[in-house]
Amino acid sequence: MSKLRVNAFTLSLDGYGAGPDQTLTNPLGVGGEALHKWMIGTRTFRKMTGKDGGTTDTDEAFTVRSFENVGAWILGRNMFGPIRGNWPDESWNGWWGDNPPYHVPVFVLTHHKRAPIVMEGGTTFYFVTDGIHAALKEAKSAADSKDVRVGGGVATIRQYLQEKLIDEMHLAISPMLLGSGENLFAGIDMLKLGYRCTEQVATPLATHVVIKRT
Incomplete structure (x- = not known):
């Protein structure tokens, strides 16, 4: 059965998934x-x-696990690029160049319509203006029984968590503090939503945890 997954999503020790002040030259804040x-x-x-x-x-x-059995992705608008509001033109095609790392259909949440973008390597970006449920429906259809991976950012993952739609999350906790930015779990009661930690492994650069909805 197809799952909605978050994989290889990195958090700071204080829970932030991105720093403040995202720009074109500083995409992660x-x-x-x-x-x-x-x-x-x-x-x-x-x-x-x-x-x-x-x-x-x-x-x-x-990292290898994060790409296994993924048939489609969902991204928030900020994960696609730094442009806000209406698309000024169609010159921006994402952070990744002509051959993005997805190689499957990618559904981008936005409030502003845009035609699909066909990229090299099998990636096509589709822009969904009807919200997270519509994006998930389209992504599952495109994934053809494979899993759908939510790539982020924080706000997008939070929306799917609050609706109890995410089946499994792999988070990598980096041993550093950001102090501010976008906090993944602020105001979310994960236990009440039915999530439990099922796996944890520490390495010198991260503590990997897997959280599943029971």
């Missing part, structure tokens, strides 16, 4: 890039960015 040291050195990530080598340890294993 102030301090946000440092959260992801655990993944940057893995073999999978280096291959995605056109580099050789990389670690084959626990961090790599969780």
